Amino acid sequence: MITAKPNADITQNLNKSTRALRTKNALIGWSFVVIATIMICWFYFYPMVHALIMSFQSGTGTNLTFVGLDNYKRLFQDPTFIAAVKNTVIFLLVQVPVMILLALVFSVLLNDKTLKFKGFFRTAIFLPAVTSLVAYSVIFKYLFGLDGILNIMLMKTSLISEPIQWLTDPFWAKVAIIIAITWRWTGYNMIFYLSSLQNIDPSIYEAAKIDGASPIQQFFKITIPMLKPIILFTSITSTIGTLQLFDEVMNITGGGPGNSTITISQYIYNISFKYTPDFGYAATVSYAIVIMIVFFSIIQFKVAGDKK
Template identity: 40%
Template sequence: MAAINHSKVKKKRFMSEEKKDRVSGYLYIAPFFIIFAIIGLYPALFSIFLGFQKWNGLGPMTFVGFDNFKVVLTDPLFWKSVYNTIVMGIMGTAPQLVFGILFAYLLNLAFLKFKNVFRVTIFMPYITSMVAVALIFSVLFSDHESSLANYVLTLAGLDPVHWGTSEWGTKIAISIMVFWRWVGYNTIIYLAGIQSIPNDLYEAATIDGANKFQQLFYITMPMLKPFIILTVFTSTVGALQLFSEPTVFLGTSAFTRDEAMTIVMYLYRDAFKLQSFGTASATAIILLVLITVFVAINTLIASGYGRKKRGESE
């Protein structure tokens, strides 16, 4: 009888409430970490390992050290892709942040009717299929003189542009596509930020005689600072990973032309067109370094702004 009671006590201690809570907590979060390790962590670590190997995807791997990085960094096409990525990123990202704030401010005005209709309309491009986007922009920016873009240029007294074949015509068309797809996404984020600003601030500013533009620049913009930093960060990372828009707009000729080649397109071409997975992985590592640099810059800007504001308040 004493032995039975002793075993019950040991079992009771082993299955204490604290330990059961801890085990159940680990079981709840385990699926996320398992899936992340399989489809996230392992491919990333394997890509870093592959950056120092020569491999065509089928045969044995050969260790080559930093030769893959030398090949990439001495390739003029890679630097062309870096230039294209930065130029199209700036042209497509900077306007959408500015217009996103303006659209969000307009959508939050009290006297505006059919707000929900406008909000859904401006968000629709973000959820539109890339196939539909390709069809729309292939018609809008056709090389033919009767295309809508060339027709507008003709009305303005300008010459038609070969959007699909010229250097800057291609960059401008792709940048407009990026702007069209993502401005609604940033608008919704800014709209959520504006709606979190207390109305008392606007009422006090109105009593003091501030007009709408003064309220926008002296109340809305400073209060939106965290949201602006977030969208600048995400937009910068997205711009450095630009891939879908150029490939969709240019179609089958996307990987054979230099004027719209981006870093991710260069990576994809090496891996799946040339079967050079070593240089493709080296390009991915270099892209990771570039993204990290931009993340560090954004973090320094955000922290510096915070210290400045605290210093002024003191």
């Protein structure tokens, strides 16, 4: 018993030191978590909640008063908002499927081990995704001008007899915006598919070749099913990005001609800064985007058959 007491004291001291060390490590860890949590709440959740509260207010500038659901009722009677929703949905339904398909095709072609200069082609297709939004929008504005390079090339090749009114015709203005968005974001989505393709076991394709499957059959029967989670992810992110479309429309067409290309995000900007400021109604329109994002995301999950 006499010799056991010092051992018990040593064990007790070790336990105290261990607990103190654990407490210290926990405090250090929680300090990082708490700081990050406060920053996220302050810069993300607080503006979201404040915008929701503001959507029930109306007034000029910051002189806002509560008006209940009047702003939400106003949405359905606002012709500019309805036009913005129609334009945004058209961009979404046309551009996103085309972009996803092109990204899939490019990723499959550039995943071919026998292809030379793969690095160059991958960089060239992805490069638009890292260019400045404003810079490339201004360049496209000049490309699609009445006397722009595109019209000059089409006329020299005798594909058209007179210049196309890319920026002043409602239909062609939408086409110009869709081309610009597709050019920028196809390479971005291609990188996701390309990285996923490189994780697929090549023996699957070899077995398919032995069974006599053509490249097209391999694409639809192997590649598409294997990339289903990534396709769903890129479809949702592309949908969110298109519903928030602003830079291209603002810099290429300015929303014209006659609001034929105006988007919801540009309308929010106009309400907040271009016209007489009505931040309450602008917040209401912004939450309309949130509702649309949730709606289209649910549809995509249902179409993809993802029960999770």
